[in-house]
Amino acid sequence: MTELIWEGKYKDGKKATPIRIALPFQTIETINESKQQRQKTLDFFVAEPNSPYKDWRNRLIWGDKKYVLPSLLPEFAGKINLIYIDPPFNVGSDFSFTATIGDNPETDEDETTKFVKQPNIIEQKAYRDTWGKGLDSYMQWFYETALLLKELLAEDGCIYVHLDWHVCHYAKAILDEVFGYENFRNEIIWYYPGRERLSENKFQSKHDVIYFYGKSEKAKLNPIRKEWDREDRIKAMRRKIHKDEDGKEWFWETRGQAHGVDAYKRYLDEYIDKGGALNDVWDDIQFLRGNHPERVAYDTQKPEELLSRIITASSKDNDLVLDAFCGSGTTAAAAEKLNRRWITCDLGRFSIHTARKRFLGIDNVKPFIVQNLGKYERQQWMNAEFENPEDRLKQERTYKHFIIELYHAKPLDGYTWLHGAKAGRMIHVGSVEAPVTVEDIKSSIKEFWQLVGKEKSAQVNGVDFLGWDFAFDVNETAKQFAAENKVNVSFKKIPREVLEKKAVEQGDIKFYELASLNIDSKIDKRKTSITLHDFIIPPDDVPEEVQGKITHWSQWIDYWAVDWNYRDDTFHNEWQSYRTKQIPKIELTANNTYEAAGKYTVLVKVIDILGNDTTKAIQIEIK
Numbered sequence: 001m002t003e004l005i006w007e008g009k010y011k012d013g014k015k016a017t018p019i020r021i022a023l024p025f026q027t028i029e030t031i032n033e034s035k036q037q038r039q040k041t042l043d044f045f046v047a048e049p050n051s052p053y054k055d056w057r058n059r060l061i062w063g064d065k066k067y068v069l070p071s072l073l074p075e076f077a078g079k080i081n082l083i084y085i086d087p088p089f090n091v092g093s094d095f096s097f098t099a100t101i102g103d104n105p106e107t108d109e110d111e112t113t114k115f116v117k118q119p120n121i122i123e124q125k126a127y128r129d130t131w132g133k134g135l136d137s138y139m140q141w142f143y144e145t146a147l148l149l150k151e152l153l154a155e156d157g158c159i160y161v162h163l164d165w166h167v168c169h170y171a172k173a174i175l176d177e178v179f180g181y182e183n184f185r186n187e188i189i190w191y192y193p194g195r196e197r198l199s200e201n202k203f204q205s206k207h208d209v210i211y212f213y214g215k216s217e218k219a220k221l222n223p224i225r226k227e228w229d230r231e232d233r234i235k236a237m238r239r240k241i242h243k244d245e246d247g248k249e250w251f252w253e254t255r256g257q258a259h260g261v262d263a264y265k266r267y268l269d270e271y272i273d274k275g276g277a278l279n280d281v282w283d284d285i286q287f288l289r290g291n292h293p294e295r296v297a298y299d300t301q302k303p304e305e306l307l308s309r310i311i312t313a314s315s316k317d318n319d320l321v322l323d324a325f326c327g328s329g330t331t332a333a334a335a336e337k338l339n340r341r342w343i344t345c346d347l348g349r350f351s352i353h354t355a356r357k358r359f360l361g362i363d364n365v366k367p368f369i370v371q372n373l374g375k376y377e378r379q380q381w382m383n384a385e386f387e388n389p390e391d392r393l394k395q396e397r398t399y400k401h402f403i404i405e406l407y408h409a410k411p412l413d414g415y416t417w418l419h420g421a422k423a424g425r426m427i428h429v430g431s432v433e434a435p436v437t438v439e440d441i442k443s444s445i446k447e448f449w450q451l452v453g454k455e456k457s458a459q460v461n462g463v464d465f466l467g468w469d470f471a472f473d474v475n476e477t478a479k480q481f482a483a484e485n486k487v488n489v490s491f492k493k494i495p496r497e498v499l500e501k502k503a504v505e506q507g508d509i510k511f512y513e514l515a516s517l518n519i520d521s522k523i524d525k526r527k528t529s530i531t532l533h534d535f536i537i538p539p540d541d542v543p544e545e546v547q548g549k550i551t552h553w554s555q556w557i558d559y560w561a562v563d564w565n566y567r568d569d570t571f572h573n574e575w576q577s578y579r580t581k582q583i584p585k586i587e588l589t590a591n592n593t594y595e596a597a598g599k600y601t602v603l604v605k606v607i608d609i610l611g612n613d614t615t616k617a618i619q620i621e622i623k
């Protein structure tokens with residue numbers, strides 16, 4: 001068969017294949033699982049108490065498809081019934097997004113403002129992975145995606161690949177190679193009428209292409225019909241329409257005459273209501289304009305109607321639907337409403353946040369979980385980046401030196417807890433495997449005093465803690481301990497960009513301080529209310545003029561959620577308030593009534609307008 005070759009497709013005479021490391025997923029949040037709600041949603045989801053799906057949770061995964069897809073294989077190889085992907089292909093605009101500054105609660109007007117958030121380094125890196133060497137790298141990236149998706153697809157499953165004129169013709173050759181030319185079913189043209197634009201050198205592009213493949217001949221379509229527009233259909237029929245005495249319209253149906261069936265009287269309404277067979281040109285689904293109520297401020301968002309059609313045609317109740325490029329979550333939202341199970345992933349933080357809000361807005365949304373590959377992705381990176389995998393200690397040291405250098409500090413050897421120094425401050429680097437805990441901080445502070453005691457001349461005035469993650473109680477407890485011990489501490493997040501070698505080589509990696517959140521709690525017998533009082537976020541990459549538009553701290557907050565009884569496992573989202581286009585205000589107080597006396601940890605998670613989250617724990621006692 002004819003084969004498409006691109007640079008990088010073959011290495012030493014063999015086709016280069018995707019990374020196949022299966023990393024374990026970490027559940028970072030469960031949504032919709034409060035005790036009462038849990039039962040309600042379970043009952044709703046599972047009509048049959050013995051259903052094999054009763055323990056199933058839909059999954060929203062934050063991560064690059066290159067790690068997520070192989071990690072899904074052990075559990076889902078050959079088990080996904082339907083895959084839809086809408087991969088990035090719109091050169092240049094893949095990773096910027098439009099963020100919205102919320103409403104100031106102290107003014108009456110709705111003064112929400114939008115601004116474009118440029119891609120961060122990791123997103124730029126993903127972009128370079130995809131497009132770095134132009135079409136050649138895109139082809140390899142796309143080919144590897146297709147290979148893994150094929151393994152995930154059930155024998156009677158289907159895949160739909162959404163593209164446009166930029167790459168569709170190349171992608172078709174790859175899909176034929178991976179899925180088999182014989183399994184190609186349709187090139188669907190999604191034609192979207194709308195704004196007309198004249199150009200001097202090309203016709204206006206008005207369609208996307210969706211390639212549809214079955215995994216094998218076992219893949220079947222559910223019959224779906226296209227609704228007819230009455231007037232258009234009557235015109236197209238070119239038949240004389242008669243009227244009964246009561247005004248009911250009919251025509252002579254002549255189809256079948258060639259096989260000896262006599263023409264018969266057919267009522268127009270019944271005929272039109274039945275609709276027609278769907279063909280491969282879909283011109284009845286509108287492109288989502290900026291002001292469309294379904295819009296969730298995600299530039300590449302596709303209409304739910306498009307996905308509903310695909311899902312209805314190629315899956316049934318409870319089937320499992322996968323979308324590896326979640327974006328605003330259109331596929332999962334449509335699957336949810338059609339009672340399919342779903343898994344979706346995206347490497348963009350903003351996508352995950354947008355999708356989570358979107359799912360929460362669906363009536364009776366079934367419980368779902370948010371996952372990532374967390375520390376396993378980092379461990380993987382550490383093993384790959386630093387030599388001596390057999391000598392953990394040496395490896396650990398090389399890793400710490402690396403982070404210290406990125407922080408533009410000098411490594412400090414011979415100490416257990418302090419790993420570097422910069423501008424008179426000491427530095428502790430958190431391990432890749434666990435969050436920085438209060439114990440780590442206390443030990444570092446003790447060592448700091450031993451060191452300062454020894455080197456009285458040193459101009460040291462504090463410790464910077466660099467961590468991938470921080471235990472929830474760090475901000476409060478550790479800051480208090482530090483103050484008692486007269487050490488100034490600051491907590492900074494090691495950005496995910498560090499995982500990407502090229503990003504490190506290219507850019508100045510920024511370590512931002514943890515956002516800080518002030519919360520008040522009021523307890524009245526079993527009733528508790530908590531109120532947000534202040535939220536300060538590091539400037540990150542919000543343009544200055546945008547920062548100037550923020551006149552109340554709560555405008556940084558896009559969403560917040562509460563777990564009223566956190567038990568050191570996963571954040572169980574039991575209450576939440578968030579801004580939507582329709583309701584741009586958020587509440588600043590949440591209430592709960594506890595069923596039993598006891599000591600509880602309340603965990604509050606705030607997500608800012610850029611999709612970053614900050615979590616804080618408070619302890620309460622119900623008597």
Ligand SMILES: C[S@@+](CC[C@H](N)C(=O)[O-])C[C@H]1O[C@@H](n2cnc3c(N)ncnc32)[C@H](O)[C@@H]1O
Nearest residue numbers: 064065086300301302325327328330346347348
């Ligand atoms: C065209 S958009 C998908 C839009 C989506 N169909 C919707 O209706 O909202 C493509 C998405 O792929 C994501 N993406 C790009 N590269 C990725 C990768 N390597 N792994 C996972 N997601 C990726 C981008 O963040 C973006 O959200």
